[in-house]
Amino acid sequence: MKFIGISGSIRANSFNSSLLRAASGILVPDHSLEILDLRQIPFFDADLEREGMPEAVAYAKGAIEQADGVIFASPEYNYTYTGVLKNALDWFSRGPVRPLSEKPVAVMGASAGNYGAVRSQTHLRLLLHGMGAHVLPKPEVLVGQAASKFNEYGELIDEATIKVMTTLLGNFVNYVEGIRHVSQVLSSR
Numbered sequence: 329m330k331f332i333g334i335s336g337s338i339r340a341n342s343f344n345s346s347l348l349r350a351a352s353g354i355l356v357p358d359h360s361l362e363i364l365d366l367r368q369i370p371f372f373d374a375d376l377e378r379e380g381m382p383e384a385v386a387y388a389k390g391a392i393e394q395a396d397g398v399i400f401a402s403p404e405y406n407y408t409y410t411g412v413l414k415n416a417l418d419w420f421s422r423g424p425v426r427p428l429s430e431k432p433v434a435v436m437g438a439s440a441g442n443y444g445a446v447r448s449q450t451h452l453r454l455l456l457h458g459m460g461a462h463v464l465p466k467p468e469v470l471v472g473q474a475a476s477k478f479n480e481y482g483e484l485i486d487e488a489t490i491k492v493m494t495t496l497l498g499n500f501v502n503y504v505e506g507i508r509h510v511s512q513v514l515s516s517r
Contacts, residue, residue, distance in 0.1 A: 329396040329504060331355070333363040336402025336413035336437075336448070341482060343438035343474040344401035347493070350484035351399060351436075354494050359501065361399065364388050372418040385419045392420065392427035397504045398461075399434045404441070404448035413452070421459055429460035432507050434500045436469030436493070438477070444470025464503050467496050 333348035345363065352361040368384035370376060381389075392398055402409045420428055435452055437445030449470070453463050469492055471477055477486035484490060 329359045329501060330394070331359065331361045332392050332395040332398045333361050334366070334398060334400050334413070334416070335363065336400065336410040336452075338365075338367050338412055342403075343440075343471065343478060343482075344403055346478055346482040346484060347401040347436055347438055347469070347471065348399065349482070350490070351401075351493060351497060354490070354497055362391065362395075364391060366412050366416050369416050369419060372415055372422075377422060381423065388416065389420060389423075389425050389427050392431065393425060395431075396508075397432040397434065397500060398428065399436070399500070400452060400456075402435075402437050402445060402448050402452060404437065404439050404443070404445040407447045408451045409448045409455075414455075417455060417459070426459070428456065430511075431461050432464065432500070432504045433461045434464040434496060434503075436471070436496065438471035438474040440474055442472045444472035444474075446470050462503075462507055464496070464500050467492055467499065469493055469496050 335342055335345040335348055337344045348363050355361055370382055402413050433456055435449050437449050439445045456463050471489055477484060477489055479485050
């Protein structure tokens with residue numbers, strides 16, 4: 329299976345981007361995770377959209393559309409997900425290609441505070457549901473006090489977090505397979 333990872337942080341040493349890299353290492357060898365870079369996606373502007381889909385947006389939408397599922401990792405800014413992530417999701421919800429509609433997605437997050445981006449994840453799940461995505465409900469990967477969970481190279485070193493991420497990724501693979509099976513059964517009717 330091919331998955332797309334989207335980090336809600338564009339910071340060079342982002343804990344959430346590090347979470348996605350850790351997920352890539354946890355996935356079994358016949359699964360892959362490509363992490364999209366949101367830096368090149370411009371601010372959403374209907375005038376810009378009318379001129380034609382920006383190349384970075386078209387690439388991201390195509391990658392998401394071709395993927396079996398999407399894994400989001402976002403910090404919490406002001407009690408919610410980040411502006412850079414909201415901007416990308418605004419682009420992804422526009423036009424004839426809406427790649428998150430009917431797409432299986434998983435959500436996780438890390439923050440410097442104690443709560444592991446729980447409010448961010450709650451809001452993001454609601455938004456993704458509104459976009460028609462199939463959001464994996466559990467387990468929640470809430471990485472609080474993130475600086476203590478990664479080493480100086482950005483590698484996830486916290487065994488409890490690795491364990492819950494491994495469970496999330498296993499559940500997500502099964503979830504994607506289940507959605508694929510249900511879709512096949514419904515389309516054969």
